[in-house]
Amino acid sequence: DAGVIQSPRHEVTEMGQEVTLRCKPISGHNSLFWYRQTMMRGLELLIYFNNNVPIDDSGMPEDRFSAKMPNASFSTLKIQPSEPRDSAVYFCASRHFNPPEQFFGPGTRLTVL
């Protein structure tokens, strides 16, 4: 199994630009999570999908952030327009219902100048 795949691994963009992060979960997993990690705030859950349906997006910071999961093997996290305070490492994770451990992708390091 290839594990959770994320792209790109690094993204540098300028303030105001649109950023799209991509994730391919582990085949057969029915839940997908997007996290953001910063030194100040640690790991924050942004949104959670179950069977491709968004269940909890209360962690999405504001309307500039949106996430989609059009099918069981692909999800995107979009930031439009991006701001310097969005600079962070963004992780995607997936899991079965049981056992409940989440498997993380390698992360995307986003830098907004």
Added chain:
Amino acid sequence: AQTVTQSQPEMSVQEAETVTLSCTYDTSENNYYLFWYKQPPSRQMILVIRQEAYKQQNATENRFSVNFQKAAKSFSLKISDSQLGDTAMYFCAFSGAGSYQLTFGKGTKLSVIP
């Protein structure tokens, strides 16, 4: 709401020695899962070990073992025969049975010294 506390922000250990990382948690649930994740400098979050609350036996994965004290709500990680590759941030995490959410501690930065 559940909370997870890791009281040791940083620790160090000599190569080949044993080190124990502490974790306490607070919950009113009876059925739940506890995890230790490792995040090396590469930043990949790697699952180290899982413990089910209903199991009395402590989980073990090669050099990694836990001391799960349910009544004390304590879940420590012991690393035996420490290796340089064990240098990483270690996060303790809690998940209620049937819950999707993982609650993480703030992490312990472990340095293995040659």
